[in-house]
Amino acid sequence: MAEGGLYKKYVWEIPVRVTHWVNFLAIAVLSVTGGYIGAPETLADSPSQYVMGWVRFVHFVAAYAFTISVTSRIYWAFMGNRYASWREYVPFVTREGRQRMLDTLKYYLFMSKRVPNAVGHNTLAGTTYLVVFMLYFVMILTGFALYGQRAPQSVMHKLTGWLFVLFSPQGMRLTHHLGMWLLIGFVIHHVYSSWLMDVKERGGVMSSIFSGYKAVRMKD
Amino acid sequence: MGKRSDEETADGAEQLLDLPRLLAERGVSRRDFMKFCTAVSAALALPATFVPRVAQALDDIKRPTLVWLEFQDCAADTEALLRAANPTVAEIVLDILSVDYHETIMAAAGHQAEEALAKVVKEQKGKYIAVVEGSIPLRDGGVYCCVAGRTALDTARQVCGNAMATVAVGTCASFGGLPAAAPNPTGAVGIKEAVPGATVINLPGCPLNADNLTATIVHFLVFGKLPAVDSHGRPLFAYGKRIHDNCERRPHFDAGQYVEQWGDEAHRKGHCLYHMGCKGPETYHNCPTQRYNEKTSWPVGAGHGCVGCSEPQFWDAMAPFYRRLPQVPGFGIESTADKIGLGLAVTTAVAFGVHGIASAFRHGDKSEGAQEDTDR
Numbered sequence: 001m002a003e004g005g006l007y008k009k010y011v012w013e014i015p016v017r018v019t020h021w022v023n024f025l026a027i028a029v030l031s032v033t034g035g036y037i038g039a040p041e042t043l044a045d046s047p048s049q050y051v052m053g054w055v056r057f058v059h060f061v062a063a064y065a066f067t068i069s070v071t072s073r074i075y076w077a078f079m080g081n082r083y084a085s086w087r088e089y090v091p092f093v094t095r096e097g098r099q100r101m102l103d104t105l106k107y108y109l110f111m112s113k114r115v116p117n118a119v120g121h122n123t124l125a126g127t128t129y130l131v132v133f134m135l136y137f138v139m140i141l142t143g144f145a146l147y148g149q150r151a152p153q154s155v156m157h158k159l160t161g162w163l164f165v166l167f168s169p170q171g172m173r174l175t176h177h178l179g180m181w182l183l184i185g186f187v188i189h190h191v192y193s194s195w196l197m198d199v200k201e202r203g204g205v206m207s208s209i210f211s212g213y214k215a216v217r218m219k220d
Numbered sequence: 221m222g223k224r225s226d227e228e229t230a231d232g233a234e235q236l237l238d239l240p241r242l243l244a245e246r247g248v249s250r251r252d253f254m255k256f257c258t259a260v261s262a263a264l265a266l267p268a269t270f271v272p273r274v275a276q277a278l279d280d281i282k283r284p285t286l287v288w289l290e291f292q293d294c295a296a297d298t299e300a301l302l303r304a305a306n307p308t309v310a311e312i313v314l315d316i317l318s319v320d321y322h323e324t325i326m327a328a329a330g331h332q333a334e335e336a337l338a339k340v341v342k343e344q345k346g347k348y349i350a351v352v353e354g355s356i357p358l359r360d361g362g363v364y365c366c367v368a369g370r371t372a373l374d375t376a377r378q379v380c381g382n383a384m385a386t387v388a389v390g391t392c393a394s395f396g397g398l399p400a401a402a403p404n405p406t407g408a409v410g411i412k413e414a415v416p417g418a419t420v421i422n423l424p425g426c427p428l429n430a431d432n433l434t435a436t437i438v439h440f441l442v443f444g445k446l447p448a449v450d451s452h453g454r455p456l457f458a459y460g461k462r463i464h465d466n467c468e469r470r471p472h473f474d475a476g477q478y479v480e481q482w483g484d485e486a487h488r489k490g491h492c493l494y495h496m497g498c499k500g501p502e503t504y505h506n507c508p509t510q511r512y513n514e515k516t517s518w519p520v521g522a523g524h525g526c527v528g529c530s531e532p533q534f535w536d537a538m539a540p541f542y543r544r545l546p547q548v549p550g551f552g553i554e555s556t557a558d559k560i561g562l563g564l565a566v567t568t569a570v571a572f573g574v575h576g577i578a579s580a581f582r583h584g585d586k587s588e589g590a591q592e593d594t595d596r
């Protein structure tokens with residue numbers, strides 16, 4: 001165990017942390033409102049109330065916040081430090097990266113006792129985030145395509161209408177709906193893995209996404 | 221008012237006719253005629269100032285020829301046109317047209333009838349209007365639909381290919397419709413796909429709303445061209461807005477008042493049918509404003525969810541009609557997206573819970589801590 005030479009290293013820059021928590025809040029709000037949009041129950045006793053109206057309004061505001069946040073994070077993948085770089089998401093393109101992914105998998109499967117320490121994302125996590133970003137794109141594209149349906153001559157529909165060549169109108173809704181469950185499944189795994197690595201790496205991953213700092217050993 | 225000829229001659233596309241006299245014979249007053257012009261202008265989303273222009277154009281009209289072809293159909297569009305108990309002004313406008321061929325309603329039969337069609341195509345090439353009802357089968361050389369010994373495809377190529385314009389009435393003629401539903405045994409397609417070279421305007425709907433046909437024809441007579449269309453070739457005046465956005469039940473949707481079971485309290489009160497699988501949010505048609513049968517009612521007005529009949533491939537694409545979302549492909553028939561999603565979430569939670577317990581008991585892990593990396 002490395003006791004000596006540990007220091008606090010600034011890993012997650014502000015844009016990484018801010019977009020992470022904006023995404024988290026937005027997804028939470030989008031899932032709750034989306035769940036109601038998907039399977040509404042009568043919650044009003046008079047037609048002059050506006051329950052679904054507000055739920056949809058909140059869904060769309062959160063949708064814009066989410067979209068802006070995701071776009072900002074992508075921008076930062078090119079502008080930020082090496083831990084924010086897009087390269088962190090594709091460790092499998094190098095041989096060394098693939099080796100590390102295997103080591104990490106072995107650790108998770110109780111086949112190895114070497115904790116996969118990483119300053120940035122661990123390699124499996126990085127790959128998973130690539131999939132998560134793909135899910136973000138699917139949610140944003142199908143979301144705006146559904147939103148654009150209300151005004152078929154609008155710019156929004158012109159930008160997203162081509163998606164209806166790939167999806168039937170019903171398939172579009174189903175995809176948007178299933179995407180929510182995939183994200184929820186991811187979050188359960190994600191919070192667990194963060195906790196596990198926090199305990200095992202002792203690098204303070206959990207607090208790092210709030211503070212930006214991780215405990216890192218000096219280069220010998 | 222414009223010029224009119226007092227003697228009607230029997231033939232010719234260029235002939236003028238006396239509309240006021242025709243109307244008088246049918247017992248339609250000038251006032252009713254003006255009402256009709258106003259209604260059609262409104263349907264076409266023209267400003268009120270256009271009403272006199274529409275009236276004058278109809279007074280002056282030269283008499284174009286129309287032929288009506290029926291292929292793989294149920295004749296509901298013909299039915300929709302003829303259903304009226306009393307002669308309506310709309311019917312009279314269709315009387316302005318010289319309907320030279322219509323299998324269901326013409327007096328001629330057999331070779332005589334087919335000769336009439338051949339004559340129109342030959343003598344009025346590029347000047348007549350073709351109306352097509354029903355889809356056209358392409359599989360096995362088109363043998364699944366033959367009229368007078370010719371395949372539908374053959375007839376359509378000749379008649380629609382030489383027409384000034386072709387109006388596809390109903391979903392089958394527009395997009396293939398019910399005959400084209402999976403597995404589409406006859407290889408049915410709509411007219412535009414069967415005859416790509418033809419000038420086609422699609423008026424889908426199951427059946428189409430006859431008012432939209434009248435309005436399209438009036439537009440054609442008044443402006444000399446077909447109305448502006450959307451990406452599916454449907455006129456914007458009738459298919460430019462979503463059902464959901466014009467629906468009389470929409471206040472209940474926004475409020476959060478839903479029918480949750482057929483015949484429940486909410487259903488009796490006329491609340492929103494979204495929960496019961498209404499496809500109004502994904503369907504473009506003017507049903508809520510134009511309505512059917514002399515503006516009497518329309519499906520959602522009558523308490524049944526929209527099934528999206530004016531959309532391409534609706535039988536497959538809008539299914540299931542009585543549920544909001546389709547089944548997830550590859551899972552059993554009782555599995556909805558939410559059941560599968562919840563299953564996924566619970567499985568993940570349990571799997572990681574077990575992994576967590578196992579991890580808590582594991583000892584002797586080697587961790588050097590992350591090492592600073594300076595390369596790259």
Ligand code: HEM
Nearest residue numbers: 030031034035037038063139140143144146147173177180
């Ligand atoms: C992670 C992000 C998101 C989640 C979890 C989510 C969730 C959902 C869910 C579950 C539904 C109900 C679908 C159904 O059953 O038909 C829905 C509907 C919808 N969502 Fe999202 N959504 C997300 C992002 C977005 C985005 C970025 C937009 C873009 C504007 C959007 C726009 C819509 C629209 C327009 C509807 C249909 C509303 C209606 O028809 O009234 N969503 N969403």
Ligand code: HEM
Nearest residue numbers: 016023024027120121122125129132187191194205206209
């Ligand atoms: C909607 C929920 C969430 C989503 C979609 C999500 C997604 C992500 C993504 C994409 C990253 C990579 C960050 C980047 O490179 O920009 C990340 C990192 C991280 N998240 Fe989340 N997150 C969610 C919720 C949470 C929660 C609730 C926690 C903690 C309680 C958490 C803890 C962390 C930590 C510790 C990291 C950095 C760990 C690493 O190196 O991989 N996340 N998350």
Ligand code: SF4
Nearest residue numbers: 467470492493498500
């Ligand atoms: S009944 Fe159908 S079209 Fe009308 S508001 Fe409800 S969901 Fe929309």
